[in-house]
Amino acid sequence: MRVPSWRPAAATLAGTLAVAVLTPATSVAQPAPDRERITTQEWLLVANTVAEQVYVVGADSGQVTGTLSDVKLGTHAGTLQLGGGKVAFMDESKPQLDVVKVNSAGVPRIIAHYPIPNPDGEWERAGWMAADPTHRYVAVGSDFDGSTTQQVTIVDLRTGHSHTAELTVSEVQTPSGLSNEEMEVFLVGHPLRLVVSAGGHLDAYRVSDILAGQSHPKAFARTALSAYPHGPIVSADGTVVGSTVALGHQTVRITKRGFGTSAFSLYPRPSVESYRPAMAPDGTTALGTHAGATEAGTTWDQTPAYLTIGSTRRAGLRTVVLGEGNATRVTPTDDYAAVALTTGSGDKLLLLKRNARTDAYTGGLKSVALEPLENGPVAGEPTTGKATRYLTATPDGDHVFVTRGGEGTITEIDVTGTKPVRTRTITVPSALSNGGYLITIDANQKPYDLVAR
Numbered sequence: 378m379r380v381p382s383w384r385p386a387a388a389t390l391a392g393t394l395a396v397a398v399l400t401p402a403t404s405v406a407q408p409a410p411d412r413e414r415i416t417t418q419e420w421l422l423v424a425n426t427v428a429e430q431v432y433v434v435g436a437d438s439g440q441v442t443g444t445l446s447d448v449k450l451g452t453h454a455g456t457l458q459l460g461g462g463k464v465a466f467m468d469e470s471k472p473q474l475d476v477v478k479v480n481s482a483g484v485p486r487i488i489a490h491y492p493i494p495n496p497d498g499e500w501e502r503a504g505w506m507a508a509d510p511t512h513r514y515v516a517v518g519s520d521f522d523g524s525t526t527q528q529v530t531i532v533d534l535r536t537g538h539s540h541t542a543e544l545t546v547s548e549v550q551t552p553s554g555l556s557n558e559e560m561e562v563f564l565v566g567h568p569l570r571l572v573v574s575a576g577g578h579l580d581a582y583r584v585s586d587i588l589a590g591q592s593h594p595k596a597f598a599r600t601a602l603s604a605y606p607h608g609p610i611v612s613a614d615g616t617v618v619g620s621t622v623a624l625g626h627q628t629v630r631i632t633k634r635g636f637g638t639s640a641f642s643l644y645p646r647p648s649v650e651s652y653r654p655a656m657a658p659d660g661t662t663a664l665g666t667h668a669g670a671t672e673a674g675t676t677w678d679q680t681p682a683y684l685t686i687g688s689t690r691r692a693g694l695r696t697v698v699l700g701e702g703n704a705t706r707v708t709p710t711d712d713y714a715a716v717a718l719t720t721g722s723g724d725k726l727l728l729l730k731r732n733a734r735t736d737a738y739t740g741g742l743k744s745v746a747l748e749p750l751e752n753g754p755v756a757g758e759p760t761t762g763k764a765t766r767y768l769t770a771t772p773d774g775d776h777v778f779v780t781r782g783g784e785g786t787i788t789e790i791d792v793t794g795t796k797p798v799r800t801r802t803i804t805v806p807s808a809l810s811n812g813g814y815l816i817t818i819d820a821n822q823k824p825y826d827l828v829a830r
Contacts (some may be wrong), residue, residue: 419771420479421778421803422464423787424450424814428807429470431477433485436771436778436817439789439803442483448475452814453520454503455829459512459534462820463488466829467503467517474506474517474532479818491532493517494541506829509564510615514584516571518562527560529571531587542587542594547576549604558605564827565615566631570597572618574606579618581635598635603627607652609828610689613660617689621651621665626687626694642687645696646670651685656826657709658772661689662736666704666716678702678721678756684714684729686737695737699727703754705766706830710774713792714738717747717766717779721756724749726768726777726790728797745790745797752783765812772822778803782812 419436431445450456451467458464462479468490476489493500504520513535519528525546532539548555563572569584580596587594608621610628619628625644630637644651647670654665669681682704684697702720709715713728724747730740747766754763764782771777777790777797787803 418481418483418820420462420483420818421769421787422456422477422479422485422816422818423780423805423809424448424452425805425807425809426450426452426469426814427810430807431485432805433479433483433818434787434803434805435483436776439801441805443479443485444806445477445485445487450814451503454506454517455814456816457506457508457512457515457829458816458818458822458824458826459508460820460822460824462818464816464818465506465508465515467493467506469500469502472500472503474515474530476534479820489534489537491530491537491539493530494528504559505561505609507562507564507609507611508824508827508829509569510613510827512824514564514569516562516564518560518573520559523557525557525576527573529560529562529573529587531564531571531584533588538588540588540590540592542582542592544573544575544580544582544594546573547578549576551605559607561606561609561620561828563609563611563615563618565611565618567633572631574602574620577604578602579629579636600629600636600639602629603641605650607650608654608665610654610663610687611656611827612689613656613825613827615827619663619689621654621663623650626663628687628689640692642692642694644685645694646681646683646698648683648685648696651683653706653830654687655707655709655830656828657714657731657736657738658711658825659736660825662709662738663687663689664707664709664714664738666699666707676757677754677760682718684716684738686739688736695735695739697729697739697742703760703765705768705779708768708770708777709738710770710772712774715768715770715777717768719750719754719766723747724753724766726779726797728777728792743797745799747779747788747799748781750781750783767812767815769815769817771817772819776800778815778817780809780813780815783808783810785809787815 421434449470474491561574581598603622606620610619651665651667682699705717729738732740752764754760768779789801
């Protein structure tokens with residue numbers, strides 16, 4: 378990317394260091410041979426879960442080049458980048474894990490699919506998915522609401538073999554009584570193990586045991602995890618796992634025997650938990666948007682929006698004040714973090730430059746106005762039923778794309794100059810209800826995030 382010039386930071390910075398199966402099933406799916414020429418083209422993968430459509434759009438041309446119909450992409454679990462123009466995601470309508478390849482013409486094709494056992498018809502959705510550092514194995518975790526019995530399906534993408542294990546998680550005490558947390562999943566360590574958040578603790582299972590057919594494996598290691606995990610954090614080499622929790626970030630080192638030292642970092646400002654963090658391309662920096670803590674009755678347009686940055690290498694968090702309003706999930710690149718912010722006086726795309734010395738995205742701030750949503754939230758009124766946005770950036774960081782929920786369009790912003798510029802509106806065949814879902818695919822990009830986003 379051509380690095381633009383940046384004006385002095387307009388954000389307020391603050392940092393603080395912290396205290397140091399249902400029924401088991403087996404399925405086999407053989408991936409189709411992949412001899413297609415690897416493309417240098419960048420593509421957008423756009424999903425509309427309401428219409429059960431997945432589109433591929435040329436990032437350069439802005440044209441729809443292919444469609445997958447009758448596919449309900451699981452946006453909660455998200456997508457796993459596998460490299461070579463391939464991604465994996467849940468089709469919740471089946472349910473099954475799909476591996477999709479986008480060829481050099483931008484045409485998507487399902488090259489393998491792995492059914493997820495659902496004998497009692499109780500499948501709701503995949504909670505979280507993860508890959509190991511080699512991206513050979515994928516784990517799909519269930520999200521059975523209110524149940525202490527969950528399931529994880531592990532897939533070997535090389536052999537096509539998969540097996541599902543039933544796991545027991547614990548209830549935790551919440552302000553409203555005993556409840557269950559969402560189960561996060563990780564594939565890390567040597568030898569490879571499945572790590573899950575299991576209600577107040579992390580449990581580790583041997584992947585070899587599960588793939589050998591054990592449907593009720595025993596955890597061989599356990600360590601404490603704070604309440605309430607809702608944002609997996611994992612280093613690209615699989616040596617550190619963790620999560621955003623109610624009061625900050627917690628990370629735990631992975632050892633041969635199970636778990637090593639744990640680190641906890643408090644949010645620098647009183648905050649609602651950062652629910653959906655993303656890993657930056659350096660493979661160690663975790664960053665996510667979230668709301669500031671407010672008094673009861675504070676409307677959305679008066680609520681502070683923050684970006685908080687942590688690391689799997691060191692303790693401590695840094696927080697950038699974005700403004701007041703609703704912030705989208707963050708999209709990090711090598712050079713900046715992109716966030717779309719809806720405010721009471723207009724919407725804007727914010728770009729926060731990465732500080733090369735600290736790896737924190739606090740080096741500077743610039744923005745560009747976005748056209749208001751036709752059905753966007755109104756200041757002082759509830760946001761229920763109002764349109765939202767989703768965004769992504771090309772891997773080289775030159776362009777950002779932002780959806781316009783309910784309108785079936787995507788705004789493209791060129792960020793290569795000294796000031797970001799809206800350059801084009803891309804139209805897709807459906808309305809992108811609920812903001813849609815959006816990622817970029819580049820066959821030459823090496824995957825670095827081991828958790829689906």
